[in-house]
Amino acid sequence: MRRSLALALMIALVALALERTTESQARSQEELRKPFIGTWRLISIEGGGNTTNWGSKPTGVIYYDATGHMAAQIQPDRPRPRWTGTPTPEVALERSRGYVAYFGTYTIDQAAGTVTHHREGMLDPGAVDFVRKFEFASGDRLILAPVGGSGTPVRLTWERLR
Numbered sequence: 001m002r003r004s005l006a007l008a009l010m011i012a013l014v015a016l017a018l019e020r021t022t023e024s025q026a027r028s029q030e031e032l033r034k035p036f037i038g039t040w041r042l043i044s045i046e047g048g049g050n051t052t053n054w055g056s057k058p059t060g061v062i063y064y065d066a067t068g069h070m071a072a073q074i075q076p077d078r079p080r081p082r083w084t085g086t087p088t089p090e091v092a093l094e095r096s097r098g099y100v101a102y103f104g105t106y107t108i109d110q111a112a113g114t115v116t117h118h119r120e121g122m123l124d125p126g127a128v129d130f131v132r133k134f135e136f137a138s139g140d141r142l143i144l145a146p147v148g149g150s151g152t153p154v155r156l157t158w159e160r161l162r
Contacts, residue, residue: 028110029068029107029108030066032108032110033064033066033068033106033108034066035136036064036106036108036115036142037064037065037066038063038064038160038161039061039062039063039160039161040061040062040063040064040142040158040159040160040161041059041060041061041158041159041161042058042059042060042061042062042074042156042157042158043141043157043158043159044155044156044157045058045074045154045155045156045157046154046155046156046157047153047154047155048153048154053076053078053097053098054074054076054077054078054098055076055077055078055098056077056078057077058074058075058076058077058098059074059075059077060072060073060074060075060100061073062158064106068105068106068107069103069104069105069106070103070104070105070106070117071102071103071104072100072101072102072103072117073099073100073101074098074099074100074101075099076097076098076099078098080094080095081094081095096123099123100123100124101122101123102117102119102121102122102123102124102130103119103120103121103122104117104118104119104120104121105118105120106118108134113133113134113135114131114132114133114134114147115131115132115134115144116129116130116131116132117129117130117132130146131146131147131148132144132145132146132147133145133146133147137157139159140159140160140162141157141158141159141160142157142158142159142160143155143156143157143158144156144158
């Protein structure tokens with residue numbers, strides 16, 4: 001009887017500790033999200049050699065909310081075909097080339113200095129998770145740079161809208 005009572009007490013204590021750890025981790029994400037929350041407009045994309053897709057001055061927005069949801073869109077700045085009626089498959093493909101659109105949730109790894117966009121819906125069929133190094137710069141700017149990959153590093157600079 002004493003052993004089963006001691007075992008039940010030990011299980012209850014472990015369960016309580018796990019619950020507090022989970023609550024602490026959730027609160028940590030809440031705290032870590034605070035600087036991200038809001039709407040940001042794209043200021044620049046540097047590097048990457050993908051300028052033919054984006055043009056010289058692409059525009060875009062990225063949103064982060066307090067519940068851990070986000071969305072991003074980037075519109076290329078380059079001539080795109082116009083049409084009347086139904087576009088040909090080639091024209092439709094060219095029209096969307098370089099356009100980035102996705103939404104989902106996000107998590108922050110403070111130790112690694114990364115934010116991960118867990119894409120739930122996306123225009124392209126690429127990777128589901130986008131991991132980005134982040135840096136907050138003066139003047140309410142957020143700089144995101146993809147982690148991994150090859151080639152010239154890309155830096156996307158966003159400015160908070162007020």
